[in-house]
Amino acid sequence: MPTKELPWVIKYRPKKIADVANQDKAKKEFIEWLTAWLHGKPSKKAALLYGPPGCGKTSMVEAAAHEYGLELIEMNASDFRRREDIERVAKLAATQMSLFGSRRKIILLDEVDGISGTADRGGLNAILELIEITIHPVVMTANDPWDTKLKPLRDASKLIAFNRLTETVVARVLSYICKSEKIECDDKALRYLAKLSDGDLRSAINDLEAIARGYGKVTLDLVKALVRRRDREYSPFEALRNLFMSKYAWQAKLAVTQTNIDYETMMQWINENLPNQYSDPEDLWRGYEALSRASVYLGRIKRTGNWDLLSYVFDMMGAGVALARMKSKYRWVKYSFPQRILLMSKTKQVREVRDALARHLAAKLHVSSRIVKSDYIPMLQIIFVNNPKYAARIAIGYNLTENMVKYLAGPRSNEVLRYIRELKERGVLEEEKKEGEHVKRTRRTSRRSGRRSSGKGTQTQLPF
Ligand SMILES: Nc1ncnc2c1ncn2[C@@H]1O[C@H](COP(=O)(O)OP(=O)(O)OP(=O)(O)O)[C@@H](O)[C@H]1O
Numbered sequence: 001m002p003t004k005e006l007p008w009v010i011k012y013r014p015k016k017i018a019d020v021a022n023q024d025k026a027k028k029e030f031i032e033w034l035t036a037w038l039h040g041k042p043s044k045k046a047a048l049l050y051g052p053p054g055c056g057k058t059s060m061v062e063a064a065a066h067e068y069g070l071e072l073i074e075m076n077a078s079d080f081r082r083r084e085d086i087e088r089v090a091k092l093a094a095t096q097m098s099l100f101g102s103r104r105k106i107i108l109l110d111e112v113d114g115i116s117g118t119a120d121r122g123g124l125n126a127i128l129e130l131i132e133i134t135i136h137p138v139v140m141t142a143n144d145p146w147d148t149k150l151k152p153l154r155d156a157s158k159l160i161a162f163n164r165l166t167e168t169v170v171a172r173v174l175s176y177i178c179k180s181e182k183i184e185c186d187d188k189a190l191r192y193l194a195k196l197s198d199g200d201l202r203s204a205i206n207d208l209e210a211i212a213r214g215y216g217k218v219t220l221d222l223v224k225a226l227v228r229r230r231d232r233e234y235s236p237f238e239a240l241r242n243l244f245m246s247k248y249a250w251q252a253k254l255a256v257t258q259t260n261i262d263y264e265t266m267m268q269w270i271n272e273n274l275p276n277q278y279s280d281p282e283d284l285w286r287g288y289e290a291l292s293r294a295s296v297y298l299g300r301i302k303r304t305g306n307w308d309l310l311s312y313v314f315d316m317m318g319a320g321v322a323l324a325r326m327k328s329k330y331r332w333v334k335y336s337f338p339q340r341i342l343l344m345s346k347t348k349q350v351r352e353v354r355d356a357l358a359r360h361l362a363a364k365l366h367v368s369s370r371i372v373k374s375d376y377i378p379m380l381q382i383i384f385v386n387n388p389k390y391a392a393r394i395a396i397g398y399n400l401t402e403n404m405v406k407y408l409a410g411p412r413s414n415e416v417l418r419y420i421r422e423l424k425e426r427g428v429l430e431e432e433k434k435e436g437e438h439v440k441r442t443r444r445t446s447r448r449s450g451r452r453s454s455g456k457g458t459q460t461q462l463p464f
């Protein structure tokens with residue numbers, strides 16, 4: 001991935017401890033604790049860095065690992081749930097030197113306050129045991145370390161407090177980024193962005209990037225028009241960014257629930273933007289699979305009135321979609337507004353089209369309309385959105401109406417419809433069929449050949 005596509009929060013992440021803005025006291029305490037570890041006996045075997053979001057906790061550990069040449073072993077809250085995982089990964093790391101010579105390690109258990117309730121007691125005990133036996137520094141981070149369940153961890157650790165970053169510090173970092181990116185920016189705008197961020201540099205940088213990439217400059221008017229305070233519900237644009245940037249399941253779930261739109265509309269936003277964000281086809285497939293499950297659960301809720309299932313809907317459209325990304329790297333993309341879908345969903349038309357499509361395909365595929373809706377339509381949507389040329393062939397093969405094509409292709413309907421027109425005009429399919437027959441006849445002369453599709457058989461060749 002070219003550097004220019006790296007999200008700025010990653011591109012401008014501190015490379016060494018000195019790059020971490022502000023936090024002088026925390027830096028000093030952390031360096032003292034770490035050097036004590038590396039030179040012999042530390043006061044405590046673990047350190048617990050705590051403070052508000054986006055103030056540099058994780059960044060500092062990563063920068064320290066880099067600066068001191070330590071191998072960083074990172075685990076996050078969702079890993080803590082499974083005691084076996086902690087034992088397998090962390091304890092192995094904690095008791096062994098690196099495979100590659102004597103390179104030392106630092107173990108980061110990020111966001112330990114993600115551990116909740118009795119279900120995670122096993123995980124908590126495993127961490128305590130890890131601290132007991134480790135031969136490498138163990139660092140934990142948390143936003144709120146004062147929860148009673150974390151007391152045993154507090155007792156076992158050196159506590160290092162991180163401050164909320166001030167507006168001046170946030171504005172200074174933003175200004176540095178603008179200069180490096182050669183983006184025209186107005187100091188008042190940066191100051192305002194800093195104010196809105198409430199000390200969360202991650203969100204301030206993300207806002208700055210969104211405006212700069214969208215408009216090429218950052219002015220006070222733009223900031224006022226586009227950015228709102230953080231302690232509230234997020235716009236779908238922000239919610240999507242939060243979702244796709246989530247490292248943890250709970251963040252993803254939060255992203256889809258803390259929006260100012262309802263969950264059905266949020267689903268459409270994800271549906272529309274998933275192909276923009278995920279470049280790897282398998283990631284995309286997993287993402288759509290999760291989204292279609294969410295949609296199935298939602299359908300069931302509506303039929304049965306069993307609202308307990310709503311949590312699964314959020315799990316699927318949040319964590320399911322976010323964690324589907326295994327190969328594609330997160331990159332900055334411009335999200336689009338699902339205008340057509342939104343418009344259609346407001347009318348009964350969308351359901352009518354979907355039902356008609358389901359009935360139409362059910363007859364051709366010899367399965368029930370329900371199966372078409374749950375299994376085939378989501379697949380077709382992926383194909384139609386990603387490969388309009390191929391989609392056009394499918395549309396012709398299945399004799400789909402224009403509305404059906406629009407339903408499946410969403411933002412790329414125009415392209416698919418154009419290809420359909422072109423194919424029909426050129427009679428390409430007919431030509432190909434003839435060509436196929438010709439090839440078949442030629443092949444028959446030299447070796448046995450299977451039956452290729454007959455005139456009507458375009459349908460049977462399709463991958464589903
Ligand atoms: N003090 C800082 N100095 C420089 N950059 C920072 C600082 N704090 C945050 N950032 C920027 O914000 C991003 C997020 O910071 P980081 O991951 O360290 O936050 P955090 O304190 O761990 O937050 P959370 O509690 O949400 O995990 C970093 O990638 C970096 O770009």
Ligand SMILES: [Mg+2]
Nearest residue numbers: 057058110141
């Ligand atoms: Mg962090």
